[in-house]
Amino acid sequence: MKPIRPGSDRLIRAVIYVRISQDRTGAHLGVDRQMEDCKALAASRGWDVVETYIDNDISAYSGKKRPDYRRMLDDLEQGTATVVIAWHTDRLHRSPTELEEYIDLSQRRGVDTHTVQAGDLDLSTSSGRMTARIHGAVARHESEHKAERVARSRLQKAQAGKWGGGIRPFGWGLPTGETRKKVDRATGEEVEVPVLDMDQLVPEEAEAVRVGIDMLLSGGTIKGWCRWLADKGLTTTRGNLVGHVEARDMLMRARNAGIAVYRGEEIGPGNWAAIVPEEKHRAVVAVLMDPNRRTTPGAQPKWLGSLLYRCGRGDCTETVYVTQSGGRRYPSYRCKTAHGGGRQAAKVDEYVQDTVIARLSREDAVDLLLPGPSDVNVAALQVESEQIRRRLTDLAALFGSGQIDMNQFTEGSDVARAQLDGVTQQMARAAVKDPLVKLVGAKNVGKAWHALPLEEKRGVLRTLVTVTLTPPRLGPMPDGGRFDYEAVKFVWLRGMEARS
Structure with a gap:
């Protein structure tokens, strides 16, 4: 017979909640380890686990909705259990707002919280609630500090013209001949994978980007390029068919022209090989950002003269x-x-x-x-473009140090951006091809x-x-x-x- 709560004639019903913020392999190894420890704790206390809630690859700090966490709160509200088991308090909450909601529910419904690593939390007492809030504040600090370190690291890499990590960008990643160990998504086992040089072009993919840009500059469409890629058997670096959104992003990347970007802002040249010259990149961006361009044309004509003759x-x-x-x-x-x-x-x-x-x-x-753009000195326009961008950076530094006020910063930035738009348009016109x-x-x-x-x-x-x-x-x-x-x-x- 299963143990009962002292002074009560009913079994102690418990639920388990496990979460991992980042599961790059998809193997669920993190939540599986948490699950084993939580079940062991329940068994040692003699509790009856009636439900398990799993949020995999979801950060509590990010603010994204956690489906199983919300389902757990709803079930606790209905009296499903009186005990919540987690591996650590930071698996439950990294947000003070979430914690206060959880404390309120625990007090109203008589729910106890027990963790494998941080011990028990008695939220019915002021000292227990204080302990929970201290744990929450520490977890919040750790998350914010980690985010700051990651952001700083990415900024430093971008400023140095290095690749910031993430999914391999289409067009780059030539094998170096070396290998590294990685957990296989399907089996969970370690396998050897090739190390890629993210500064070097993958010839077939780079040529495909050039074809796409030339198609757009010659009056073609993104959908036409997607069909061209499918005919050639080319996919995204994840192995999926290239859709309209992915294709548009590929063609508009500043990386194509060897330009480094941080948080959507161009910050200087990158150290990787460029696929196209800057003027072509500016041109295709101008084409795709044209407000008069139809982005949802519906069914594409299958005959030469449809809606033309x-x-x-x-x-x-x-x-x-x-x-x-x-x-x-x-x-x-x-x-x-x-x-x-x-x-x-x-x-x-x-x-x-x-x-x-x-x-x-x-x-x-x-x-x-x-007539071709013989009167346009593209090299001079590129130099002027870089000078204007440097001026914008200098203005921001002057404002940050207090040497100029907001009005001076705004006025100077508006003038510089207007000049930059003019230069960009000239470079775009120079690169657009006659069909x-x-x-x-x-x-x-x-x-x-x-x-x-x-x-x-x-x-x-x-x-x-x-x-x-x-x-x-x-x-x-x-x-x-x-x-x-x-x-x-x-x-x-x-x-x-x-x-x-």
């Missing part, structure tokens, strides 16, 4: 899209207003592509290119065209030509076919045709 029936100026109204074998372009007949999408796209390829294969195709660059001058324009992703082909059409689908003539065409090529009208937006 115009309807030329009467005075209609709407664009067309592809439907299956002509049968699944013959998808057709139809006006958004749904009036009139459709045109076979495959035939129209083939003719438009042949026409564009022919135009870009001519000797005078070079005249179609937009025609990959085609004009290519040895085989047709091959270069067909190698482009659909988004880039559509970007070429937007900048080069307007295509209008007018009503086709009836009956057989002069060439004996059924497709009226003359009903597809081209208005060139660049070159002599556009000026004539």
Whole structure:
């Protein structure tokens, strides 16, 4: 028969609470060790453990919600148990607010607290409550002191241009040939893993970032780059498919340009190899931060002219899209207003592509290119950018030492940031590519065209030509076919045709 509380005719019901702040391996080894010790304490006292609560990889200090801790409080409120067992008081609380809530509940419901390492807490007495609060204050101090040390260490690493730790960033981490021991997430056993040099580029991943940035600067989309990565079999450094959020973060990292960042602020050059020059980084950030850029465009077009070709029936100026109204074998372009007949999408796209390829294969195709940024001295802009950033840092130091007041600091910072925005925009304009660059001058324009992703082909059409689908003539065409090529009208937006 199980022991009972002295002076009572019922069993002593206990619950166990275990928590570990950081479980990098996912093996739950920390909470398992706590569990064993807590069960041993319950067995030695003869208590009946009726429930166990586990919060793994959740810090009490961080303020994040602890699901099982809240469930325990609810159960205690309902009288599930009269004893709480924990490995140490700091496993229960590192927040004074949480501790006061726990003390209030313990007093109301007659709950005793026992720990493996810190002994028993009698929260029904003033001295017991004082002891609990002292433990809580010490635990809070330890957490805050640890956070300060970690933050200082990370700042020092960032200022020295070193990697601050964490998940391996996509693009860096070349094996050094050395190994280190690590606990396997699945088995909990120690295994040998390669040591990585976080200053050296992983060639295939670095090239993928360059491709993504070039795609964005040439009018492509993040979704298009995600598809490109999937086709190449490239994943995140955790082995997952690269989604829109991850892709955007990868392309916007200052690390790509060899710039060190601490708490979201650029603090100087890093010691690692850069993937792209700074002007390209600034350019892609400007593109992705453009408030006019559509970030939720919905379903992406699967046809070259969807929502690009115009309807030329009467005075209609709407664009067309592809439907299956002509049968699944013959998808057709139809006006958004749904009036009139459709045109076979495959035939129209083939003719438009042949026409564009022919135009870009001519000797005078070079005249179609937009003027390059020959008047922009990128190196000088980079120097000016660095000088402005240093001025901002100096202003902060002067304000911190009391040599200037808040108004002077604010006014100086506003002027410097405005100047920095102007320089950044100039560097961005210098790096943005003309969508025609990959085609004009290519040895085989047709091959270069067909190698482009659909988004880039559509970007070429937007900048080069307007295509209008007018009503086709009836009956057989002069060439004996059924497709009226003359009903597809081209208005060139660049070159002599556009000026004539």
